[in-house]
Amino acid sequence: MSTETPHHTVTARFEDGRHVEALSTMTCTAPADALCHAVWDCDCEAWDLPRVEDGRPVHMSMYGGEHTGQLDPEFCNLREWFDNSDETLNGEITFPVTPEWTGDGYLFNAAQDTP
Ligand SMILES: [Zn+2]
Ligand SMILES: [Zn+2]
Numbered sequence: 403m404s405t406e407t408p409h410h411t412v413t414a415r416f417e418d419g420r421h422v423e424a425l426s427t428m429t430c431t432a433p434a435d436a437l438c439h440a441v442w443d444c445d446c447e448a449w450d451l452p453r454v455e456d457g458r459p460v461h462m463s464m465y466g467g468e469h470t471g472q473l474d475p476e477f478c479n480l481r482e483w484f485d486n487s488d489e490t491l492n493g494e495i496t497f498p499v500t501p502e503w504t505g506d507g508y509l510f511n512a513a514q515d516t517p
Contacts, residue, residue, distance in 0.1 A: 409436065410480055412491065416512060423491060430478035438478045442471035 409432035415425035432438050437452055440459035446469060449461035459471045484490050499510040 409433075409438075410478075412484070414491075414495070414512075423489075426491070428478075428481045428484040430481050432478070434475040435473060438480045439473045439475050440471050440479060441474050441477055442469060444469040444471070 409430060411429045411431070413427050413429065415422055415427075417425065430438060435454050435457065437454060437459060440452065440454075442459065442461070444463070446461070446463060448464060449469070450464070452459060452461040454460070454473070457473065459473060460468050463469050498513040500513050502509045502511055
């Protein structure tokens with residue numbers, strides 16, 4: 403899983419010169435059959451060997467047997483977690499900025515480095 407192309411991107415937002423984590427958003431571009439779209443029929447809080455089988459998410463229950471659910475391409479478990487938890491960002495990024503003179507100082511606008 404870790405060698406796949408990342409399917410989740412975070413858009414960082416800045417306000418008053420500071421990164422505001424609560425305003426940052428995650429975008430999910432994972433394919434429709436990705437496990438992050440799993441909506442489980444059960445209430446398990448932990449599970450083993452989650453996978454997609456015949457278009458349905460399946461996991462092993464800790465109490466034996468298998469549980470299933472549905473795939474909802476509009477829903478993303480990772481995005482839910484990102485939006486509803488604190489301190490979910492780690493690491494650093496380098497991004498270009500364009501200076502803008504505002505009359506009494508510079509404002510540095512974050513620029514997209516996509517061509
Ligand atoms: Zn379960
Ligand atoms: Zn996702």
